[in-house]
Amino acid sequence: MSSEPILSVQNLSKTYRVFGRPHERVFQAIADRRGSGRLHCFEVPAVKDVSFVLNAGESISIIGRNGSGKSTLLEMIVGTLQPTTGSVTRPERISALLELGAGFNPDFTGRENFRMAASIHGLHQSEIDAIEEKVERFAEIGRFIDEPVRTYSSGMYVRLAFASAVHVKPDLLIVDEALAVGDIFFQQKCFEFLDSNLRDTPKLIVTHDLASAVRLSTRCIVLEN
Template structure:
């Protein structure tokens, strides 16, 4: 049997050849992605994320197993993949189109759009080897989104771009989501996973640790990071909605640190539209119904209920309570109760995280019983030509009038 080249070189200079070890980059990884679904893949370096993407797009061949793809795939993988460094940016754009089966005439029509989005100026006609990493990713991402993909695959490459360009790219990803494009997004950012993905997959050492709701994947990933660094996962007294146990017929109760159950606690939350249908995506101005179920353990004379909207990176955007709205909910005896918050989504296109709280007023002071910092999220579709940010002031511009 012929030794690998590196081992033959070691033998030539008198060194002992290394034993060949088989390394499994991915082990029994299996999942499906539905049309129009956005799936985020998270995990530490070396977990197999980039290898998985390369297998999905066909630049690597798996030693066993299979991949079934239905539709045109466009990919932005790690820097250096896909472009010929000796070619100019323009030549690489036409090369990428040819690889994807697009004709020269079709790419010529797309070229102005690609140039405008990439915004690298005259460098588009310079060899790619002269590009900075930011310029490279600008052009590569612009190509990936303009070839009308059915499936967009994005590796961590966006992390090298400047903040403004990252925002521009993520805004375009939002638009592609609304157009029904399936998106696979590899990221180290838990905020990106929560904000942009419908589902998360946590990869560790080539295996799928968890495939499910983004908040569950983020929590498991964060716990493992602490554990692997030799720390201990400590939970604070913030109540978190727990998953119901198999065979448990009662509603999932909130977890609390106190040995004695609080006077009241949040059991379940549903996000509905004005007609009472379960829904999480809304348009500007739509009414959202947040239905909250609580369990009351002891009589409460002056209950107080609160709701808060936050960004995915935990910035408080708005909060209201029945107390500061000058409302006086009726006293509650022990039992299960249900109440609703109705809110109009007069906000810009973004993902909004909902936090909820219940408590009571004791001598004019608020006393917390239970709080859920993540009770779900709402996606508000962006309005075209309305600006960017969190608020929606309905801007209007009046043409300048000559004064003299």
């Protein structure tokens, strides 16, 4: 078995610049180009110097108060947000449930969105055909699987997104509190599926629920300030 970690996060930081006046953006661009180091803005840190590794078979829960940078950290890990400093070494096949409905084309049906997502994850058509019925059955959205997802409720989004994410054999599963939108019975169903079918799949899970963190994780990361 390889000793290389599934995910490596090194000194990851994200800082946002806040400008008081429009012309300060121009001054800052000039200063950056000259390399003077002069600031014409306020810098607000969202995530500061986070480092950790995730090994095969591990699951990590990320907990913290609102505004502590949990979602920002996950976005940098997935690659949808560029860090200010630091680096991420990630696996090729990541299933991420971040912003509700992200990655879905609102005009495509649920079935079309699932098949498109599975194809993007590298599954062949025969593999997609083999799991399509499982996804449809797990999502439990009935005839809406063949309706445009713009007609879905938030709960239906979550059902389809989770069902799609966990059936594509990800190297890493990332969940950012998306399950909080679903009803309690579907949440329980998801937790049971993770326990029984994806126990050995590396996971990063953002949650406010300490009981869920203990149940689903081998380690916890607490973000503060």
